[in-house]
Amino acid sequence: MNTVIKTRYSAEYSKLEPALPGRSSPWLTALRASALDKFTGNGFPSIREEEWRYTNVSGIEKNLFVPTDQPSSATVDKEWLDRFRLPDCWSFVLVDGYFSAELSQLDGLPEGVVVQSLAKSLDTDAEQVKPYFAQAVSDDEHSFVAFNTAWFCDGLFLKVPKKQALTQPIQLLHVTTQQERLSTTRTIIVLEPMAEAQVIETYVGVEQAYLSAAVTEVFVEANANLTLYKVQCESAKAYHFGGTYVKQARDARFIHHNFAFGGLLARCDIHCDLDNASECDLNGLYLGNQRQHLDNHTRINHLQPNAVSREMYKGVLAGRSRGVFQGRVVVAENAQKTDSQMNNRNLLLSDDAEADTKPQLEIYADDVKCSHGVTVGQLDEKSVFYLQSRCVDEETARNMLTFAFANEMVNKLTIKSLHDLVLNQVLERFPQQGISKDWL
Amino acid sequence: MLNIENLHVSVGDKPILKGINLHIKPGEIHAIMGPNGSGKSTLSHVLSGKSGYTVTEGTVTYDGKDLTEMAPEVRAREGVFLAFQYPVEIPGVSNIYLLKAALNAIRKHQGLSEVDAMDFLMLVKDKVRLLEMDEKFLYRAVNEGFSGGEKKRNEILQMAILEPKLCIMDETDSGLDIDALKIVSEGVNSLRSPERSFVMVTHYQRLLDYIKPDFVHVLAHGQIVKSGGAELALELEEKGYSWVENKQAAA
Ligand SMILES: Nc1ncnc2c1ncn2[C@@H]1O[C@H](COP(=O)(O)OP(=O)(O)OP(=O)(O)O)[C@@H](O)[C@H]1O
Ligand SMILES: [Mg+2]
Numbered sequence: 001m002n003t004v005i006k007t008r009y010s011a012e013y014s015k016l017e018p019a020l021p022g023r024s025s026p027w028l029t030a031l032r033a034s035a036l037d038k039f040t041g042n043g044f045p046s047i048r049e050e051e052w053r054y055t056n057v058s059g060i061e062k063n064l065f066v067p068t069d070q071p072s073s074a075t076v077d078k079e080w081l082d083r084f085r086l087p088d089c090w091s092f093v094l095v096d097g098y099f100s101a102e103l104s105q106l107d108g109l110p111e112g113v114v115v116q117s118l119a120k121s122l123d124t125d126a127e128q129v130k131p132y133f134a135q136a137v138s139d140d141e142h143s144f145v146a147f148n149t150a151w152f153c154d155g156l157f158l159k160v161p162k163k164q165a166l167t168q169p170i171q172l173l174h175v176t177t178q179q180e181r182l183s184t185t186r187t188i189i190v191l192e193p194m195a196e197a198q199v200i201e202t203y204v205g206v207e208q209a210y211l212s213a214a215v216t217e218v219f220v221e222a223n224a225n226l227t228l229y230k231v232q233c234e235s236a237k238a239y240h241f242g243g244t245y246v247k248q249a250r251d252a253r254f255i256h257h258n259f260a261f262g263g264l265l266a267r268c269d270i271h272c273d274l275d276n277a278s279e280c281d282l283n284g285l286y287l288g289n290q291r292q293h294l295d296n297h298t299r300i301n302h303l304q305p306n307a308v309s310r311e312m313y314k315g316v317l318a319g320r321s322r323g324v325f326q327g328r329v330v331v332a333e334n335a336q337k338t339d340s341q342m343n344n345r346n347l348l349l350s351d352d353a354e355a356d357t358k359p360q361l362e363i364y365a366d367d368v369k370c371s372h373g374v375t376v377g378q379l380d381e382k383s384v385f386y387l388q389s390r391c392v393d394e395e396t397a398r399n400m401l402t403f404a405f406a407n408e409m410v411n412k413l414t415i416k417s418l419h420d421l422v423l424n425q426v427l428e429r430f431p432q433q434g435i436s437k438d439w440l
Numbered sequence: 441m442l443n444i445e446n447l448h449v450s451v452g453d454k455p456i457l458k459g460i461n462l463h464i465k466p467g468e469i470h471a472i473m474g475p476n477g478s479g480k481s482t483l484s485h486v487l488s489g490k491s492g493y494t495v496t497e498g499t500v501t502y503d504g505k506d507l508t509e510m511a512p513e514v515r516a517r518e519g520v521f522l523a524f525q526y527p528v529e530i531p532g533v534s535n536i537y538l539l540k541a542a543l544n545a546i547r548k549h550q551g552l553s554e555v556d557a558m559d560f561l562m563l564v565k566d567k568v569r570l571l572e573m574d575e576k577f578l579y580r581a582v583n584e585g586f587s588g589g590e591k592k593r594n595e596i597l598q599m600a601i602l603e604p605k606l607c608i609m610d611e612t613d614s615g616l617d618i619d620a621l622k623i624v625s626e627g628v629n630s631l632r633s634p635e636r637s638f639v640m641v642t643h644y645q646r647l648l649d650y651i652k653p654d655f656v657h658v659l660a661h662g663q664i665v666k667s668g669g670a671e672l673a674l675e676l677e678e679k680g681y682s683w684v685e686n687k688q689a690a691a
Binding site for chain 1: 488489490491492511512513515516517521522524527528530531532533538541542545546549581598602
């Protein structure tokens with residue numbers, strides 16, 4: 001990062017600092033200070049780092065993204081936002097990185113369930129946050145995480161107590177409303193033993209260049225069950241970094257559905273640490289068009305025996321877009337009977353589109369069942385011909401097959417309203433014309 | 441209806457069909473038999489317009505028009521139907537949608553309006569019953585997870601609904617159990633009409649017991665080496681293909 005940018009970010013930080021939440025907790029102040037040092041020292045990640053070799057974020061440095069010091073819901077076009085809202089969900093809305101009580105709907109939450117602005121939690125009872133904060137990911141992971149630790153203004157603290165099952169999903173809506181805005185949020189999700197919940201993270205913003213940098217730390221305790229969704233619909237000019245770091249205790253289940261649709265450059269990290277007999281199921285779909293760059297990094301650490309991991313990521317890349325998938329599975333020495341499958345499939349719709357896929361298996365145990373497969377290619381010509389032989393013209397046949405390829409991931413969604421939202425996003429964003437829901 | 445004259449076809453540099461002559465009149469049933477790799481599926485594919493084949497010599501005329509000039513979907517809309525030897529699975533596209541899209545494409549081609557939703561459903565259900573299939577297959581993705589026999593039956597379901605003029609069936613009988621063979625054959629027989637012709641590729645006499653061909657041709661090494669009536673199939677069953685192949689070599 002060049003010094004001009006560094007100086008500007010430092011100057012901004014001094015302005016922001018007095019207003020940051022959690023100032024009264026020395027542990028957090030210390031963490032923030034060391035994170036800020038790391039960020040200032042290293043700048044944004046560079047392609048010289050192995051985990052960033054396909055993703056050049058230097059474009060971010062062309063702008064100075066700053067957080068607002070006057071958070072307000074007034075800047076939100078409510079009608080537009082409603083298009084992304086899901087009925088039958090509790091909603092927790094963050095505008096430009098700050099919780100908006102006005103736009104949120106949290107009535108009727110069962111007793112004992114904590115759904116709170118992280119800033120408020122830190123200012124009123126920081127001790128309940130401390131056992132989790134920076135425990136699923138460290139600032140050494142890379143400098144976006146450090147950046148987030150230093151700069152985050154607010155976020156969500158969600159805790160579902162023991163044996164409690166949430167009857168409705170919680171939708172977490174991240175909204176960015178201004179050009180050159182920086183939205184940095186931190187989310188902590190804790191499911192105590194045997195708890196169950198569904199959380200839907202949605203990212204949207206105005207059609208401008210802005211930066212959203214979100215870190216989500218997730219703790220799925222023994223035998224608890226979390227389904228987390230991420231629907232990333234940032235503006236086509238936006239930069240997005242989102243990291244989800246999951247710690248699963250024994251017998252815990254974690255299912256993730258990751259839809260990467262928006263952003264000029266979007267990077268998503270998903271890490272799962274698996275304890276004994278826990279299960280994770282990672283699903284992803286990225287749709288790239290024009291000059292979009294969509295990067296998904298997953299890491300699954302099998303730390304203990306008998307855990308199961310499943311992963312299926314699909315990409316459809318058109319125009320001059322580029323998709324990156326890096327999937328790492330690490331099986332520790334004592335993680336015997338690990339059962340792991342990873343798959344990444346990419347469809348290239350134009351000669352200028354590109355997919356970089358890098359599955360990595362590191363296995364230190366000897367009694368395991370691990371497989372991985374990747375494909376990058378065009379449509380299966382046999383299928384195109386089959387449809388043509390059934391009277392479908394070639395262009396429509398190709399569209400049908402492409403849509404069907406992507407729709408496999410949409411079809412896994414069991415929440416009707418979410419399914420429809422995602423399907424409509426796919427239809428809207430699809431590079432081809434004339435795609436029809438009727439085909440399904 | 442279909443006239444194939446001296447048809448030579450290559451894949452890359454490799455000649456596969458080497459001078460096929462075949463004349464099919466409306467209402468006729470032609471069986472094509474022959475050893476593995478002799479070019480039977482290649483002929484079916486070339487007739488339905490699959491890419492990757494080069495016609496190096498000869499002509500194919502269908503209803504007076506040059507078939508080789510038409511895109512595969514145009515051939516299909518003109519009434520050429522291929523029941524595949526290996527039907528393709530199309531995950532994510534529903535069987536009933538494809539049937540409707542195909543039927544409407546044909547109707548549009550004929551200058552007719554789209555089929556009425558209720559009429560369509562009645563027609564489909566009628567044919568599903570004819571082929572003794574479970575209605576659930578309609579709402580599944582095309583061929584996805586179907587057993588070998590179910591796929592073949594689904595091909596004939598499509599054929600029954602689209603009512604083509606030229607039905608090309610590539611080893612529809614392979615993979616069908618005895619009961620299914622009987623049901624499918626009855627389905628095919630119910631489609632017989634003075635305007636509709638059939639080309640049936642098969643290795644087995646048992647299909648021809650149910651659907652009696654007017655002509656039987658033996659394809660070997662890319663050529664029709666012998667043609668005859670229904671009795672030729674019986675003779676072949678008895679004597680094997682080497683009998684005709686040797687005869688040709690001797691000639
Ligand atoms: N795309 C291709 N590339 C190379 N060779 C091909 C191709 N398609 C067909 N062939 C060859 O052409 C020959 C004829 O194949 P075809 O599938 O038409 O045989 P067939 O008579 O249908 O056999 P079967 O009874 O086993 O179905 C075979 O030798 C086959 O290997
Ligand atoms: Mg064949």
